[in-house]
Amino acid sequence: MIKLKFFTEEEFKLLISWITTPELMVQWSGAHFKFPLDQEQLIKYSSFANQENSTEYIYKVIEADSDEIIGHISLGRIDRVNESARIGKVFISPAARGKGYASEMIRQILAIAFNELKLNRVSLGVFDFNRGAIKVYEKAGFQKEGLLRQTNKVKNEYWNLIEMGILRSEWHEQTGPGKIQSNV
Numbered sequence: 783m784i785k786l787k788f789f790t791e792e793e794f795k796l797l798i799s800w801i802t803t804p805e806l807m808v809q810w811s812g813a814h815f816k817f818p819l820d821q822e823q824l825i826k827y828s829s830f831a832n833q834e835n836s837t838e839y840i841y842k843v844i845e846a847d848s849d850e851i852i853g854h855i856s857l858g859r860i861d862r863v864n865e866s867a868r869i870g871k872v873f874i875s876p877a878a879r880g881k882g883y884a885s886e887m888i889r890q891i892l893a894i895a896f897n898e899l900k901l902n903r904v905s906l907g908v909f910d911f912n913r914g915a916i917k918v919y920e921k922a923g924f925q926k927e928g929l930l931r932q933t934n935k936v937k938n939e940y941w942n943l944i945e946m947g948i949l950r951s952e953w954h955e956q957t958g959p960g961k962i963q964s965n966v
Contacts, residue, residue, distance in 0.1 A: 784886050785843040786894070788832045789854060794824045794901055797854055800875055808936050809909060810854075810873050812943075836860070839894070842927075845878070852878035855887050857895055857904075865902035867895055872906075885917070887899070888922045896950045905947040909934075916944065923956045924955050925949045 789797075815823050831838040837860045843853030859868040866904040869891055874961050876885055894950070895901045906924065908915050920926075924946040932940035942951050 784852070784883055784890065785846050785848040786855070786887070786890050787844055787845045789824070789828060789856075791828070791843045793854075794821050794934070796851055797824065797873075800873060800946065802934075805936055808913070808934055808941070811871055812907070812934065814871075833861075843874070843883065844930040845883070851875075852883060853887060855891055857891055860901070865900065866903050866943075868902055869897070869904060869906040884918045885921060888918060892922060892948065892953055896953050897959075901909060902950045903947060905945065907943045907945055909942050910942040916946075919946050922948070923952050925952075 787877055798821075800808060801817075801819045807815060807817040807819060813825070828840055830836060831840045838856060838858040839860070840856045840858075841854070842851050843855060844850065845852045852869060854873045855869065856871045857867050858870055863866065869888070872884070872887065874887075892904060894902045905927075906919065907930070910921060910929065911914075925948065927947050928945045930943040930945060933943040934941045941953070
């Protein structure tokens with residue numbers, strides 16, 4: 783079991799320690815940050831987040847039993863007029879991978895999006911080679927909506943991005959309204 787709590791400056795050094803290569807940086811953030819990740823970039827990223835009516839909520843992921851921070855996730859591009867948002871910057875610490883935390887992170891962020899914020903649509907992008915993440919997203923109810931070819935150049939290789947989305951009606955079909963509560 784995990785809890786999502788707002789990401790604060792106290793967690794900057796830990797997140798920086800996880801993003802150790804340019805490839806990990808691109809997988810985590812696309813083109814939003816430049817390697818190496820540093821405090822200045824994280825201050826800019828988080829300065830307007832996690833406030834009432836913010837367009838971005840940024841979370842640290844805490845393993846409930848140990849209180850250890852094991853990951854990071856954001857719900858951004860929140861558009862209250864069109865009732866949509868985008869999941870991004872999903873990361874699980876290397877030591878916590880393969881333990882089912884990613885599925886729980888996605889379930890909880892969707893509970894926030896659909897049950898608390900009352901959004902209608904949530905999207906995300908995932909690189910086509912990240913089969914494990916794609917399985918997690920599909921299990922949560924996301925559908926593939928398209929392929930953006932060669933969106934990111936990493937070293938001398940181009941990466942393709944799969945766009946995925948889920949609607950509130952699909953989420954509620956799967957979970958029942960209000961069944962899954964967030965632990966924020």
